[in-house]
Amino acid sequence: MQQDKIPTIIIVGAGLGGLSLYHALIKNKDKKEFNVKIFERESSPTDRWQGYHIGLSNYGAQSLLNCIPSSIASNLPKATPNTVPDVETHGIIITDQVGNVLLAPPTKPFKDVYELAKISRGLSSMITYRDRLRDVLLEGVPVKWNKKCIKYVETQEGIWVFFEDGTQEFCNILVGADGINSPIRKQKLPELQIVNYGITHVGVDISIPKHLMDRASKIHGNVLARKTLGTKGDSTFMMTRLIPIKQEQNDEKNEPHYRATLVYSYPSELDNVDVESEKAKVDDNDPASVIEHVKRLIRTLRPDCELTDLLLELWDLAPKTIPNDPIKFPFKNYNPVQRRMMRDIDPMSIKSWTKMKLLLKNTKNTNVLLHLNDIHSDDYREHNLHKKLKKK
Numbered sequence: 001m002q003q004d005k006i007p008t009i010i011i012v013g014a015g016l017g018g019l020s021l022y023h024a025l026i027k028n029k030d031k032k033e034f035n036v037k038i039f040e041r042e043s044s045p046t047d048r049w050q051g052y053h054i055g056l057s058n059y060g061a062q063s064l065l066n067c068i069p070s071s072i073a074s075n076l077p078k079a080t081p082n083t084v085p086d087v088e089t090h091g092i093i094i095t096d097q098v099g100n101v102l103l104a105p106p107t108k109p110f111k112d113v114y115e116l117a118k119i120s121r122g123l124s125s126m127i128t129y130r131d132r133l134r135d136v137l138l139e140g141v142p143v144k145w146n147k148k149c150i151k152y153v154e155t156q157e158g159i160w161v162f163f164e165d166g167t168q169e170f171c172n173i174l175v176g177a178d179g180i181n182s183p184i185r186k187q188k189l190p191e192l193q194i195v196n197y198g199i200t201h202v203g204v205d206i207s208i209p210k211h212l213m214d215r216a217s218k219i220h221g222n223v224l225a226r227k228t229l230g231t232k233g234d235s236t237f238m239m240t241r242l243i244p245i246k247q248e249q250n251d252e253k254n255e256p257h258y259r260a261t262l263v264y265s266y267p268s269e270l271d272n273v274d275v276e277s278e279k280a281k282v283d284d285n286d287p288a289s290v291i292e293h294v295k296r297l298i299r300t301l302r303p304d305c306e307l308t309d310l311l312l313e314l315w316d317l318a319p320k321t322i323p324n325d326p327i328k329f330p331f332k333n334y335n336p337v338q339r340r341m342m343r344d345i346d347p348m349s350i351k352s353w354t355k356m357k358l359l360l361k362n363t364k365n366t367n368v369l370l371h372l373n374d375i376h377s378d379d380y381r382e383h384n385l386h387k388k389l390k391k392k
């Protein structure tokens with residue numbers, strides 16, 4: 001690569017990570033200029049349901065605000081509504097299976113994402129709407145849609161990125177921001193092992209009517225992240241905001257509803273045993289069977305009590321068919337209930353750090369290949385990357 005040419009960075013994946021990186025690179029243009037291109041396999045921003053809730057910690061808020069320009073930050077309240085004093089408390093509460101409080105870490109109150117970002121010690125978080133956060137981050141970003149990356153080829157000059165539609169693009173730095181099943185990571189680190197924790201999570205997005213939310217809040221207070229621990233290896237988790245959803249308000253009773261994400265977790269071995277003396281017939285393509293499976297496990301593993309009744313009622317709210325209501329679920333696809341084994345990468349199974357450091361230190365050109373999930377070490381934080389590339 002010639003020194004006077006502006007290097008090109010290709011980001012594959014316009015999820016939260018890829019979009020944040022795009023903004024950070026453009027925002028820091030005065031420090032180092034790049035041509036930045038971003039490619040996404042989805043055909044448009046509304047190609048599929050973009051999720052429900054995602055937690056933003058104080059460290060995440062600091063990073064996000066550092067990445068994005070003020071024009072985007074001013075829209076953040078659409079995705080991360082400011083706290084509603086006296087109505088909701090941002091924090092976590094953990095109870096046992098009958099609702100006795102086991103852990104309620106003290107929370108530091110804050111009113112908005114800027115205040116959250118100022119908390120420098122401990123962990124605080126706010127529950128944000130992932131779909132809206134993605135919309136906010138998409139603002140002004142020239143994403144090239146319908147571009148599924150299938151492979152890359154490294155050459156002396158740089159990197160060629162190949163797409164499913166038969167096209168290819170050249171860059172000096174390729175960033176795989178292509179999520180948990182990243183094809184770029186799989187090509188770069190074929191030796192990476194995936195470990196299974198032996199735990200299964202079932203997750204679902206629901207809307208809760210106020211009378212049920214009031215019952216739930218009697219047990220857990222107005223804390224937004226609520227966990228219960230069973231005694232047989234199972235646990236429940238609920239994430240919510242106590243801000244009613246507008247489009248749900250014209251139901252029969254005109255009762256406010258709230259968005260909530262529910263997760264039920266249990267030892268994966270229970271997928272293979274008979275509960276309630278009936279062999280569980282669970283078909284992941286049939287949401288009703290997955291919900292029934294969860295309810296069967298709750299009835300089997302939990303004692304008779306108000307909390308168990310409440311959990312069963314909450315799981316009854318999960319859509320049993322894939323919703324096709326253009327008003328409540330405006331996207332082409334909606335994520336129905338999902339049952340997944342909990343898996344993680346085993347970072348000790350790869351030797352990528354040395355390779356990446358050598359690549360950064362020794363090459364005369366800026367032919368660098370990174371995967372976002374690999375940028376955990378301080379060494380690879382974005383500002384350091386900028387510094388290293390600037391020196392070349």
Ligand SMILES: Cc1cc2nc3c(=O)[nH]c(=O)nc-3n(C[C@H](O)[C@H](O)[C@H](O)COP(=O)(O)OP(=O)(O)OC[C@H]3O[C@@H](n4cnc5c(N)ncnc54)[C@H](O)[C@@H]3O)c2cc1C
Binds near residue numbers: 041130147149182372
């Ligand atoms: C549709 C969706 C809904 C989600 N909902 C939630 C939620 O409700 N709560 C929660 O906590 N987390 C959710 N997540 C996960 C969460 O967003 C991520 O784990 C986290 O934000 C890390 O972000 P990321 O940018 O690394 O990956 P992601 O946010 O997963 O984004 C990866 C992006 O890369 C794209 N991509 C993948 N492969 C290719 C390819 N070959 N070529 C081009 N593009 C590709 C994907 O379509 C996606 O847009 C969701 C992720 C997605 C994709």
